[in-house]
Amino acid sequence: MPGRLARRPPKRLGPSISSRTTTARGTAAEADAVVATDTATLPELLWRDQTVERAERAGTLTIEGNHRAARRLLGLFGAHA
Numbered sequence: 001m002p003g004r005l006a007r008r009p010p011k012r013l014g015p016s017i018s019s020r021t022t023t024a025r026g027t028a029a030e031a032d033a034v035v036a037t038d039t040a041t042l043p044e045l046l047w048r049d050q051t052v053e054r055a056e057r058a059g060t061l062t063i064e065g066n067h068r069a070a071r072r073l074l075g076l077f078g079a080h081a
Contacts, residue, residue, distance in 0.1 A: 033070035037061045051080040 037045070041060040044050035052071060055061035063070040071079075 031065060033063060033065040033067070033073070035061070035063055035070050035074065045074060045079045046077045049080070 037055065038060060041050065041055055045052065045055060045061070052061065052063075052074060056063070
């Protein structure tokens, strides 16, 4: 039907971190990891050639808590962790 989008199943981005993976914008009281970055760095990490290490060294990305979990999460979206 014109003007209507076909329903497609969601794409799986990669292996799940765990059955309890949640993401939220804002503050986290009991997060395993907190990733903080700006709106310019995030797309560079996810879809371009920026690496987590370079962003951390540049001070445009900080990871608090479990670094491995944060890197795995970013890797699900294609980041060069």
